[in-house]
Amino acid sequence: MKKNRTEVLFICTGNYYRSRFCEMYFNHISQSKMADSKGLLADKGLTEGPLSVHTIAFLNDLNIPFDLQRFPSQLEEIHLISTPKVIALCEREHRPLMEEQYPDWANKITYWQVNDIDFTEPRLALPELKTRVEQLFQTR
Structure with a gap:
């Protein structure tokens, strides 16, 4: 079955470690649904290279x-608008960034509690x- 629309968006700070793992793992286990990932501060140059050595x-x-x-x-509002399920990976870390950058969306997304x-x-x-x-995939 062809994957054609992003169903889940994982967001974190740099889009380098946690969110990228979630995106790649979700897409690996799904035959029909697709995930993407973005960072709230990905455009700030906080990372070295394309992907965390821990994720690799x-x-x-x-x-x-x-x-x-x-x-x-980098996360943009169009990504929030166009994706049915948005998950930020650490509420303590990402809610303040969401409230600052996308205040209308801060209470509309799901927050997990997986620290950096x-x-x-x-x-x-x-x-x-x-x-x-895996739990998310089973409920989708």
């Missing part, structure tokens, strides 16, 4: 192919995200 390592552990050609991508690397080690965060994506 975990995708390799799961035998999931990935593309190193795509660099982090400065609060939660990738060896814990990435498996948690994997489980959350």
Whole structure:
């Protein structure tokens, strides 16, 4: 079955680590639905390269192919308008950014509680995200 419309949008700060893993994992397990990911501060140059080494390592552990050609991508309002399900990966971190950048959307999206690397080690965060994506996929 062909995937043609983005059903889920994962957002985080830099679109480099957590949101990119969620996007790639969702798309790997889905035959018919598609996910995308964006960053609230992706245009600020906070990342080095296209994808976190932690995301690369975990995708390799799961035998999931990935593309190193795509660099982090900035969230724009059109992405919020055009996607039925939007998930920010850490409410404590992302709600203030949503309220600042997209105040009309701050209360319309879903927030998970998966902290960035400065609060939660990738060896814990990435498996948690994997489980959350699987749960989401089962309810879609």
